Amino acid sequence: MSLSYSPLATAAAGEEVRVRAVRGVQQQVRRLRELGLLEGQTIRVVCNDDPLICQIGECRLGVCRRLARCVFVEPTSSTVARLT
Numbered sequence: 001m002s003l004s005y006s007p008l009a010t011a012a013a014g015e016e017v018r019v020r021a022v023r024g025v026q027q028q029v030r031r032l033r034e035l036g037l038l039e040g041q042t043i044r045v046v047c048n049d050d051p052l053i054c055q056i057g058e059c060r061l062g063v064c065r066r067l068a069r070c071v072f073v074e075p076t077s078s079t080v081a082r083l084t
Contacts, residue, residue, distance in 0.1 A: 008037075009052060009068035011045045017073035018042050024070035035061055037071050 005020050019041045022029050036056045037043070047053040051062030063071075 005072040005074050007069045008043075008045070008054070008063070008071040008073050009048070009065050011048060011073060013045055013048050016042060016044045016076045018076050019071060020074050021072040022070060023072065024067075028067060028070055032063070032067060032071060035063070037063075042076055043073075 008017065008019075011017050019037055019039055021039060022032050022037060024032075036059070041056060044055045045052065046055050046060060050065045052065060052068045053060055053062050
C-alpha cells in the first residue's frame, strides 16, 4: 500500500477522497462493501465525528470510527487542486 493512502477516519470534513483499499476482518470488509465503500469509489466526507458521515453519490451514511479506520483513501484530483 502506498504511503499516500490514509484511513478514512483522518479525512477532513468537506474533503473528497477515493477509496483505494478496504482492510479488516472478513465481516467488516463485507459490511463496508455492502454500504458502497468500494475500491475506486469517490466519496465526500460530510462530518468527521463518530459516526463519520460520508456521501456517496446522493446517499449519506454513517460509519463508526473503528470501521472508518479500515477504509484507506487518497485525495481526489479536485481536492489536491483546491489545496495548491
